[in-house]
Amino acid sequence: MKKALIVAPSWIGDTIMAQPLFARLHAKHPGLTLDATAPRWVAPVLTRMSEIAEVIDNPFGHGQFDLKGRWRQGRELAARGYDAVYVLPNSIKSALVPFFAGIPRRIGFTGESRYGLINQRHHLDKQALPLMVERFAQLAEAPGTPLPRPVFYPKIVSTAAMQAKTLAELTLPRPDKMVAFCPGAEYGPAKRWPAAHFADLAKRFAASGFAVWLFGSPKDHAVAEEIGRLAPGLTHNLCGTTSLGQAVDLLALADLVVCNDSGLMHVAAALDRPIIALYGSSSPGFTPPLSDHADILSLKLDCSPCFKRECPLGHLDCLNKLLPEQVFAASEKWIAA
Template sequence: MKIAVFLPNWIGDAVMATPALRALRDEFSNAEITAIQKPYVAEVLNGLDLVDHSLDWVSEKSLKTQLQFLRQLRQERFDLAVLFPNSFRSACLSFLAGIPRRVGIQRDGRGWLLTDVLSAKDRSTPYPAMDEYLRIVAHLIGEESSDLQANSGLSRKMELAVTEADRQRWESFWNKQSAEFKRHPLICLNPGGAFGAAKHWPVAHFAELAQRLAGELQKSVLVVCGPAEKEEAIQIVEQANHPLVTSLADEPLHLGLTKAAIQQAELLVTTDSGPRHFAAPFDVPVVTLFGPTHIMWSETFYDRGQHLQLAMDCGPCQQRVCPLGHHRCMKDLSAARVFDAVVSLLGQQQSKVA
């Protein structure tokens, strides 16, 4: 049996889909599973055994390129398509590729393109994306339940791996650091987010937090970043102005390097962006800063995580840019409050070890 799994289009969502992928892998242990993914999501599953192959989902919109990709899908002769994205495009591609069974949720007017149509939930009430991915696989394995949490056959445990190449990237960075930096426990900071400016916590707040973590707690602080956050990371380090605060900005940026860094951390402080979800699979405590997004959409039920979000009359608004122009949901979330959350979470972890 050949299964095509259309992965979510965001890095964090791809991590949240790993419990569903594990359930699929366990149920169809003899199947050949291929991930259909956007190129920037490719590194998420590296090192795991959840899929056998992967195909990059071409973003270029030229007719020639799209037809070539469709031809490639048809040549694979898949038996089953599992659609995690709710897009019309993913359903259309699986339909035109001639995949005989196509399973997904009824959204975007695509129900007629699917063979197995799962009813869409009312989006006026937020619900976890993770559970939606699990619901699709539950349908396939005959364990459908209105309450997935009560379904003992499905786990919400997310998975990630660090490859040997990732470890070498980390060692290359680590070997450049001072003896003093290496001597202290590591805390990672993850700024930015692909969703939009509304998710960003101010650089000055990150810098103040980094300075306090290094100065008061004697932690080494590493600002992780992708290409979009490189300048932000540089500014955080410059404003913190402390020898125990540095960033990955001068390294060849790679998702695997970020995974390796977070795996080594004592704790992660992050905006609600993709790398936030790297903490739980590696059992790293995490403080997540929420602004315009509702916590429940990306809830993962991780017991070593703490969410911070201010109660605002205008939110959470789910907008990429603050529609009122003040961005208070993030600006008013002080570095002092985040620092206190870090101290509290570290204390909880130490008491558990004791």
């Protein structure tokens, strides 16, 4: 195999967790050219992976079928002469473009009964492959072959030059000591630690001499503003003001990242930043931060993980009762290092 394509997931965290698959493909196929097609909101993390040669825009929004558009993109990709494609999402629509492109080997999990669209099908054994990163890595092997372990942690690139360029672009001074907060979670509010708790924690870090920068998408700007109102003058709200690539470079500067279970948590892990990851409605058993420098805090209540977007019981005890003093205590071993 000389040239292959990745159909990337539509979530930042999932795309980060696919990077060990890319590394395995290069190890198994020296000289491989590996491209990826991805939504534009995911593409910046792929450009930070040394294994990916080119990122091709996937113009289709969440849930958008657009059969004619997918046929057109398939015919455009046909001219690139890919030997194989690895289709990471499990939906039917994600497998249509590679099929229309006539790529000979179309590899993925059976997913939504994708017989014919995927012609090298893996059948998922959830007990054998409990982690998402393992499921992606399995695609590098022949169907039915046990996954070689260990699966190495994802890695993305942020150089000192990239960081300096981002600081200059945003006219930000490089802080002596900085803690990053990632208060959002795209999936829903049941994964978000309360703004009042983040504000209390910001006061504790500020008293220890740390700048506190808040990261996230435009959707997270309002909650970051609320944190700033509750901790006046102690935080810098960058939610929605940076590109994803710029957020990567700024997170790389952090002495510690405090985050919900979110895409930026996986970015921070792939940058090997110390992390305190806060879990409520979701489970670290499937998508934990993949790093030796991460601590996971979860109260493990009887009602969690429920995997709901909003608390079905209306109290969100799994996160409300995870107190700022507990998080700060867990942070001390990292900030004292």
